[in-house]
Amino acid sequence: MSFEWIKIPYALLTLFIVANYGFLLTAVMAKIAARVGRRHGIPVWQNYLDLIKNYGLRSSITHGVMFYLGPVFRLTGGVGLLMFVPTIYGSVMFSNMSFAGDLILALYFVFFGSLGMALGAGESGHPYSAIGVSRGLSQVTAAELPFALAVYAVAVQYQTLSVTEIVAAQQGGILHWTLFTNPIAVAAAMLSFLGSMMRPPFDVVLAPQEIPIGPPTEYHSSYLALMQTNRAIFPIAKIVIYMNLFFGGAASWPVFFLKVFLIYLVSVFVGVAFPRFRVEQSIRWFLIWAVPLGVIAIVIA
Amino acid sequence: MKQELEKRWVKGPDGVDFEVEPLRDYYCEAPPTVMPAAYSKIIEGLFNWARAESLWILGFGTGCGAIEMRPLMTPRFDAYRYGIQWRPTPRQSNLFVISGYLSVKTLKRVIRSYEQMPNPKYVVGLGSCTINGGMYFDSYNTITRLDEYLPVDVYITGCMPRPEALLAGFEELKRIIRAGKGEGANQYAERFDWYKANQKRVIHDWDMPDYNW
Numbered sequence: 001m002s003f004e005w006i007k008i009p010y011a012l013l014t015l016f017i018v019a020n021y022g023f024l025l026t027a028v029m030a031k032i033a034a035r036v037g038r039r040h041g042i043p044v045w046q047n048y049l050d051l052i053k054n055y056g057l058r059s060s061i062t063h064g065v066m067f068y069l070g071p072v073f074r075l076t077g078g079v080g081l082l083m084f085v086p087t088i089y090g091s092v093m094f095s096n097m098s099f100a101g102d103l104i105l106a107l108y109f110v111f112f113g114s115l116g117m118a119l120g121a122g123e124s125g126h127p128y129s130a131i132g133v134s135r136g137l138s139q140v141t142a143a144e145l146p147f148a149l150a151v152y153a154v155a156v157q158y159q160t161l162s163v164t165e166i167v168a169a170q171q172g173g174i175l176h177w178t179l180f181t182n183p184i185a186v187a188a189a190m191l192s193f194l195g196s197m198m199r200p201p202f203d204v205v206l207a208p209q210e211i212p213i214g215p216p217t218e219y220h221s222s223y224l225a226l227m228q229t230n231r232a233i234f235p236i237a238k239i240v241i242y243m244n245l246f247f248g249g250a251a252s253w254p255v256f257f258l259k260v261f262l263i264y265l266v267s268v269f270v271g272v273a274f275p276r277f278r279v280e281q282s283i284r285w286f287l288i289w290a291v292p293l294g295v296i297a298i299v300i301a
Numbered sequence: 302m303k304q305e306l307e308k309r310w311v312k313g314p315d316g317v318d319f320e321v322e323p324l325r326d327y328y329c330e331a332p333p334t335v336m337p338a339a340y341s342k343i344i345e346g347l348f349n350w351a352r353a354e355s356l357w358i359l360g361f362g363t364g365c366g367a368i369e370m371r372p373l374m375t376p377r378f379d380a381y382r383y384g385i386q387w388r389p390t391p392r393q394s395n396l397f398v399i400s401g402y403l404s405v406k407t408l409k410r411v412i413r414s415y416e417q418m419p420n421p422k423y424v425v426g427l428g429s430c431t432i433n434g435g436m437y438f439d440s441y442n443t444i445t446r447l448d449e450y451l452p453v454d455v456y457i458t459g460c461m462p463r464p465e466a467l468l469a470g471f472e473e474l475k476r477i478i479r480a481g482k483g484e485g486a487n488q489y490a491e492r493f494d495w496y497k498a499n500q501k502r503v504i505h506d507w508d509m510p511d512y513n514w
Contacts, residue, residue, distance in 0.1 A: 039376035046355070046384055053355040056348035057395070058336040059420040061514065220392040220419050 011096050014087050015079060015233075017253075018240075022232030023047040025261065029268050036272045051228055057221035063124045070120015071219065071226035077113025078234035081106060085241055088256060089167045089249040103161045106241050107148060110196070113234060114140045117215055117227075124218035132214025135279045136205040142286040143195030143202070149294025150189035154245055156301040157182050163241070167249035177248040185297035186246045190266065191290035193242060195282065197235060197264075199271035202282050239263045306508050328510040333490040336420045338481070345481065352395065352421065353478040356471065359394035360387045361414055364401025366427040369461045378464045385471060391417040396474075399451070401461070402430040402443045408450060409504050415451060416513045420486040425474060426456045427467070435460060449499045452485035 027044040034041025062068055084102045088094040118137055121129040157178075158166050170176050179186050195202045206214050216227060239260045243249060247263065250256035277285065308322040338345045362370065373380035374387065388394040391414045403411065415424070426447045429435035434445030447453055454477055457470035477483055489496060493512075501507055 034381070037376060039379040040382050041379075042381050042384065049351045049355040049384060052348065052351035053395070056351060057419045057421070058339070061392075061419075216393075217390050218392055224393060 007097060010094065011083055014094050014096055015082060018082055018087070018236050019229065019233050021257065021260070022236045023051075025236065025264060026232055029264060032265075032268055033272050047228070047232060051225050054221055054225035054228065060221040060223065061218075063218065066123040067120050067218070068223070070117050070123070071223045071230070073116020073120070074113040075226050075230045075233075077109050077111075077116065078230040078237055080112070081109040082233060082237035082240065084109070085163050085237075085244060086167065087240060087250075088253065089164070089171075089244070089251050091251075095164070098162070098164050100162045102163055103151060103155060103166075103245075106163070107151060110147075110238060110241075111140070111144060113230065121215035121217070121219075126217045129215050129217045132205055132217070136215055139202060139205060139279055139282055140196065142283040143192050143290075145192075146188040146286065146290035146294040147192035147196070149291070149298055150185040150192070151245065153185040153188075153294070153297035153301045154178055154182060156298070157185075163244050167244045170248045171251075174248070178246045179248075182297065182301070184293055184300070188290055188293035188297055189242065189246060191293065192286070193238075193263075194267055194270055195286060195290075196238065197267040197271075199267050201270070201274040201277045203271075204276055204279055204282070235264065236260060303508055324508075324510050329514070330510065330512075332493055332512050333416070333486075333514070335487045335490045337487065349479050349481055349483070352483070353475040354384045356383075356385045356396045356423075356474070357388045357394040358385060358396045358398055359391050359414060359418070360389045361391075361397070361411075363399050363403060363407050363411055364428075364430070366398075366400025366461050369427070369464055369467060370398060370400060372464045373467060378468065380468065380471070383468070383471060391415070392419065394418060395421065396423045396425065397451075398425045398427055399431055399447055399453075400427040402428075402435065402437045402440075403447065405442045405444065405503050408444060408500070409507075409509070412450070412500055413509060413513045418486075421483060422486045423454045423474060423478065423483050424451050424485055425470060426453050427470075428462065429458055429460050432456050432458065444503060450496060450503075452488040452496075454483055454485055 024044055024047075027042055027047050031041040031044065083096050084098060084105050086095040086098045114137065118133045121133050154166065155161055158169050160166060160169075166178075170178060174180070198206055206216075216224065219227060242263055243256075243259050247259060250259055306323050308320070310318055310320050312318050338348075340348070358370075362368075372378050373385070391397075395418065397411075397415055397418065399411065415422070424447075426432065430437055430443065431447040431453070434440075434443065437443045438445055444450060455470050455474045457466055459466055462470070474483075497511060
């Protein structure tokens with residue numbers, strides 16, 4: 001099997017575009033949420049300023065090797081998730097390193113970041129980090145379950161584990177999207193999407209009023225800069241997976257930008273309208289509403 | 302000093318007796334070091350500009366002035382437009398607003414939080430109580446001059462200053478930072494003994510290490 005070395009610069013170009021889009025899009029979403037609250041919110045370039053400031057801090061305190069590796073794992077999860085799925089369908093330049101079984105690898109990378117973060121936060125020794133980690137892992141586990149069920153239902157429906165082939169099967173019109181051919185799986189996956197975007201009502205893990213910031217309590221300066229970079233890349237990468245599996249993929253960059261914006265807006269719509277759940281309430285919500293949908297999707301597929 | 306912070310003998314889980322001195326063993330004893338601007342002027346100018354445009358305030362309302370900080374988060378004054386955010390942990394914040402009178406009890410906690418913040422960090426004194434004691438100048442347990450205990454960058458006068466006065470004070474702080482003069486942390490490290498002597502003179506129940514980072 002041959003490997004074309006030209007793929008590496010193209011993959012880095014995709015990463016660069018997606019990272020910048022992530023920084024601007026998270027700021028735009030914060031501005032939208034601020035407009036709902038009748039104020040103007042942060043400037044759209046604020047994420048870049050925060051990144052430069054955090055990187056430029058002169059002192060940083062480490063708690064050990066795992067503390068250092070926590071943000072590294074998290075960024076690896078985000079970048080890895082992006083690198084192994086095709087971003088623009090049909091383009092040789094932007095299809096990254098996708099291959100035959102990349103659907104399972106995508107599922108793995110979605111969870112990998114949280115695990116690394118949990119280990120790193122645990123090493124920091126702060127009790128608030130430990131509480132945040134236990135809440136975060138239990139909520140992410142409960143939110144991953146309907147997503148995994150929906151992904152298997154879609155894999156069974158299209159008889160393939162390659163994201164490129166799933167996107168290929170959805171071309172030819174809006175009614176070919178998985179949204180219309182397998183709506184129950186998409187419903188389960190979108191309910192799980194709300195949970196993993198860490199927005200209200202499921203943001204008790206990172207809520208600053210609950211416990212000071214949760215898992216990233218002890219992280220600062222360069223560590224925090226790495227994690228903020230991941231917070232820009234990881235949602236976009238996850239939405240790329242959703243877009244490719246359920247909403248027909250994107251054949252060009254403008255369509256990509258529009259679809260990612262609209263899917264992200266779904267979580268913002270729900271987020272600005274609802275208050276926060278406690279962790280046991282959110283786990284119960286996933287087990288009652290989202291998991292049965294996923295099970296039904298697998299059974300009828 | 303609290304009983305668990307004294308030097309004592311403990312028996313380990315495997316039956317071996319060993320001596321432990323918590324303040325020395327569980328904390329690091331190194332005093333703060335001066336961390337100069339290590340890069341060329343252009344890069345340091347870029348960093349100073351980013352630090353000025355991204356002020357993260359520690360969410361610790363030390364006195365009655367904190368009530369004037371809350372309206373800044375509301376739609377009427379909206380400090381988020383200026384890049385100001387409130388962070389709940391000292392590890393992630395770089396601006397400490399001492400809002401109002403500072404009792405000796407709070408001063409001990411303020412010192413602990415201030416020393417945990419990473420370099421470079423800034424302090425803003427809010428209200429007249431930080432300048433000369435204000436309304437509580439003759440009280441038995443408040444301090445009268447904040448400058449003797451922490452390096453202060455900007456004072457905002459008033460009792461209490463209105464939120465617009467706070468925003469003007471933050472603009473002044475941004476000018477100071479952009480000019481490269483926001484080196485309070487290095488000043489704290491240089492005159493560390495003087496600050497520590499002042500602090501220990503008023504705080505009588507000192508049960509922390511000398512430098513809490």
